[in-house]
Structures are given as structure tokens and as C-alpha cells.
Amino acid sequence: MDINSAGIAFFRDGTTDQIAQKLLGTTLNYRDATGQLFSGLIVETEAYLGEQDSAAHAFKGRHTAANDPLYGPAGTIYIYSIYGHYLFDVATQEAGVPQGVLIRAIQPIAGLEQMQMNRHQTGYNLTNGPGKVMAAFGIHDLNLNGQLAQQPPLWIDYSHPRQPQTIVASARIGVENQGDWASKPYRFSSGRQSLRF
Template identity: 30%
Template sequence: MLYTLCVMLFTKQVNIDLSFLFLFNRFVRFFKTLQQATPMQTNSREMSTINTKKGLKRKSECSDMKASSTPSDDFKCHSSTSKYFVNKHSNDNIRLGRNFFTKPCVALAKELLGKKLVRVLDSGERLSGRIVETEAYCGEEDTACHSYKGKKTGRNKAMFMESGTSYVYMIYGMYHCLNISSEGEGTAVLIRALEPLEGLSEMHTHRQRRRKETSKPLKPHQLCNGPGKLADALCITKTLDQVDLVISTSMWIERDQVNEDTEGDVMREDTDAAVQNMEEGGLADIKKVKIISCPRIGIDSTEETWRLKPLRFYLCGNKCVSVKNKEAETATQL
């Protein structure tokens, strides 16, 4: 409009200063540029509003999902708690802590009797068994101990770590053994036998891998009646070496309905009845059971003094014990 007026004035030969026309022309160009820019700015504001609305909607949907979702949902809003620090199988009220393990190996070997060893597989299935047999290995003075004379290697490193650390090693190139470090340099307790409590079907499957298809099915008390057998049954391998049993989510020790009195007796379920009732799905009565002390097994090459020391401990009358010492049982009952 203004541009047309300018042309008319010029064609009518109106006397206008040339400098004024130049400035006027610049003003017209600026005005046109302003008109072209205004729709773009409007669109930007509209897009900003749309994006804001979308963002609010997305935030609202996320909030709704938090309120209604379950752990199995495919979509989850971000959480500050990682699944790797949550363990639904563990009960802090019955799980044994550092103080329990921080004691001399002989005392720990006795006190572990009747406690529950828990193993959680990668699949999430929980296996467990009551500890019924242990052996104490007393460090650098013990000629049967892997740390005899202070020997420290990559293999036995766990024996020198904090009390309550697992020490898993292989024997005969095929079987694993589980030990737990105790108070003192290079000392540990070997877990020799368990009474199966949870996951017996899975234990059967694991044990059957080394057996012939024609072999007779194992009875419950045969699943974990030896260090190599219990390691097979609970899938305990070198991957669980040097694991802190106080904080691990794969393996730990729990209290059971077991109490030890001043005479060394153990209040626990009657083993024979427990094994029978495991098959029937029932529960057994509680009664007192003596702790048997006798020489360790499988250390024939060790010098006599340490070979004959009564450093193996088991619950008398327990059907899941690997080898019973009749002489020691008779002496205990006198």
C-alpha cells in the first residue's frame, strides 16, 4: 500500500526529496520482512505449545504406569532401586551376620551344625539344607590344612579373607568342596554334609548328571551326604569362590529352629523322622541331639598328631551324615 502511494507521487512529478525516498524505500523493505517473519514465529509458538502438551501427557502416562504396573510389566518407569540389590529370598532377621563367623574355626565348625545353607540359582529357585557335618582346618599349624606353614596361593586366598568368605576348590579334578573362612589367618570350616530341606527335585536333577541312566533314584538323605555331593546338588562351583556370605544374594547361612545348650546338645528336628516326613510332606518333632567329635576324613597322608585330632563334628543319629564314627558315638553316650 505504501509502496503504491510512493509510485503515484513519483509519476505525478511531486517534488520529493530523494533522500526521503531512499529512507522510505528501506522502511518498506523492513516492513515486508517483518510480515514474512511473523507467521514463522507464530508457528514456533504453536509447536512449543504442542510439545509442552505432549510432554505433560507423556509424564501423566508414566505416572499412571507407576501406579498400576507390577514387577513383571514389560514397561517400567525408571526406578532408583536396582534389581541386583533386592533379594526376595533373603530374610535379614534369620540370616547370619559377620559376628557369627568371627570366631575360631573349631567353635565355628560346631556352631554351624543345625544352621541352614541357602543357595539361590540364576533361575531364582531357592535350594537349602541343614548343615549336619563339618570339619575344622586350623591354619598354619595344621598339617592337613591348605594354608599349612602360612602357605598362601591364588587357590586358597579366601582362607585369608574376612570371616564368612566362601572357599571353593576342586578335588580329583571333578568335585567341588565348600568351606567358610573363620577367625584367624588361613583357617576355614569344610561343610561335609547337609540334610535337604528345599528344592529336592532340583537337587535330584543336578545329582543325576554324573550318574548312569540305569542307576536307582537317590533317596533324600543321599542327595547331600558328602562335600562333593552337596556341591553338585546345590550347583556350587568355583564361580562361588571368595563370595562374602554376609552380603551375597546367591548363597548365605541362616538360623534354623535350632538352639544349642551349655552341654553341647542341639535342639533340632529328629533326622530320621524328618527325612521320612519330607517324603510325606509333614513335619517332625523336636528333640535333643548330641554333637559327635571325631578325626577328619581323607587325610591319611597327614602326620599322626593332626590326623587323629577330633576336628570333625556331626549330629549324632543324623541319616544324612557322610560317615559315622561308631567308636566316638559310643564314647559320647557313656
Template identity: 50%
Template sequence: MTKYQSFYTNRSTVEIAQDLLGKVLSYQSDQGLLSGYIVEAEAYLGESDSAAHAYNGRRSTFNEALYGEPGTIYIYQLRQQYMFDVVTQASDVPQGVLIRAIEPKDGQQIMLKNRPVEGVNLTNGPGKLMQALGIQSKVFNMQPLENSKLTVELVTDRQPANITASGRIGVNLNGETGLQPYRFYVAHNPYVSRMRKKDMDLNNFGWKNNS
């Protein structure tokens, strides 16, 4: 078992989604290293989750990555935007976490070239962060995180001061599990999607230790 697989073993997807906050999403691109602290993530609980791509056992070439080993990359396209998920459970248990937003760490100038916008709008959404990273294809889909240029570093010095849970964004709220609080984010971090200006912590960005 690899270190990436062991990170997900014997833990619920809900737990994993929260633990990913503060971890570094990094991409070794042809332009240079691009990375950011994960500040928002959504859990999707597979066959029993009405908002999940594998609800009721749906399986196709579109979502096949979800049925892979823990730590597998699942990239899909929605409304012409690419999204990045991490598979979280054992093979054939199609659960995962959508990375919704990051706070830039390395390569911000390159990100701005890839997505020329100002302020937090650079990476405060799942499609936005993929644009900022310059990933506009499914080239990394089904790759294991530990062998990919796109990965999640499992050790970081950033710890959320508080984690907030809410309903997920953009799902069918009338579905059986549509209202479940499976979206987790670093409270008051300005890069969280839909964070209101009056709620932003512009000093510590919601971290215990903003070093």
C-alpha cells in the same frame, strides 16, 4: 562389622564348626531356592594344622580366599569335586570350616534333577552336596556370605540333640594333626557321611526339635 563377621569373632574355629550344625546352607539358584540343614562340618586350623591348605603358611591363588575376612566363601576343587568352606578367623589368619553334609530343606526336587540319586546319598558328602545344589564352579569363591546367592543363615529352629566329634575324613592321618577330632556331626542324622544304617535316627534325625 557385619552380622556374618561378628558370628565368627572371638571364637575358635572348633567352636564355630560345632555351632554351624543346624544352621541352614541356602543357595538362590536360577532354578529356585535350594537349602539344607548343616549336619556335618570339619574344622581346619590353618598354618599349624598339617591337614589344612594353609599349613606352614602356604598361600597361592588356590587358597587365597582362606586369607580373607571371616565369613568369606572358599570354594576349591578336589578330585574333580567342588567343596564349600567358610573362612572363620580374621584376615590373614587362614582357618576355615568345610561343610561336609546337609539334610535337604528347600528344593529337594531340583536337587534330584541336579544329582539323580536316591535317599541320603543326595547330600551326604561335601562333593555331593555341591552337585545337588548345582554349583560346579568357583564362581562364588572369595565372595562374602552376606552378599552372595550362596549363604549360611545364622538363625534356625534346629538344634542337635547330641554332637559327635571324630577324626576328619580324607586327610593324611600320619600328619602332625591328622588324627585330631576336628570333624563334628549331628549324632545319628542319616545324612551324615558314612553314617551306618543301624546308627540312624529315622524319627527325629538327631534333632532336639524336628519341626
């Protein structure tokens, strides 16, 4: 099985909320044009269940040029911008089923000093939000939109995950006005202030 096939299998093996939990403890990586490597353990995710989910970008089958990557095969990168902040999402399920997982927070591993310079921030607040993660990596555009998250320059390494001891489920953030699904417990984390692996 080649890397893309293996990645597609990983990102569609289970329901989207199960995949969101399975991503905890995997590693998000980015190698920029200078060769600088940024990476971190994924410690918080949110699941979005597509057409049925009133908080999802594809609710009721909404399909635009902007959210088209969600309709791609499992493992497709979906980057979008909110108020000037760029967020990283990865499609789950088979092509044509627009469900995905938002990567909300990471614990830095590599590139910490450059992340701190990019964000002018240190400590817990450095990468504890989806826009913060992308800003720390120095990603401020949609150039990687639609590519696969199985290989560089922006990829998720799921080969040696560090399984969290506990997973906390809660309501998603920033979707409070999005109907009945807003309060569903589809936000998953490995601990609020620090990793619990």
C-alpha cells in the same frame, strides 16, 4: 550392625572348632540363576586350623591364588575342587588368619526334587558329603569364591539355628596321610544316619 558385620562377628566368635560346632543346625542356602532355591540344615562340618594344621590348605603359611579366600575376613566363601568335585568352605577368624570350616553334609529342606535330578540320587546319599552338597545345588565352578556367606546367592542363615541334641566329634575324613593332625577330632556331626535335633 549391618548384615556383613554381623556375619563377620558370627564366623569369628570362638575358636574354629567351636565355630564348626556352632554351624551345625544352621541353614546353607543357594539361589541359582533361574531363581531356584536350594537349602538344607548343616549336619556335618570339619574344622581346619590353618598354618599349624598339617591337614589344612594353609599349613605352614601356604598362600596361593587358589586358597587366598581363606586369608579373607571371617565369612569369606572358599570353594575348591578335588578330583572334579567342588567343596564349600567358609573362612573363620580375622583377615590374615587362614582358618576355615568345611561344610560336609546337609539335610535338604528346599529344592529336594531338583537336587535329586542334579545328583541322580535319593535318600541319605544325596547330600552326605561335601562334593555331593555342591553337586546337589548345581554348583560346578569357582564363580562364588571369595564372596561373603552372609547374603545371596550362596549364604548361611544362622539367625534361627536348630541346635543338635548331641554333637559327635571324630577324625576328619580324607586327610589320613596329612601328618600328626590327621587324627585330631575336628569333624563334627549331629548324627550318622539322621538328624538328631
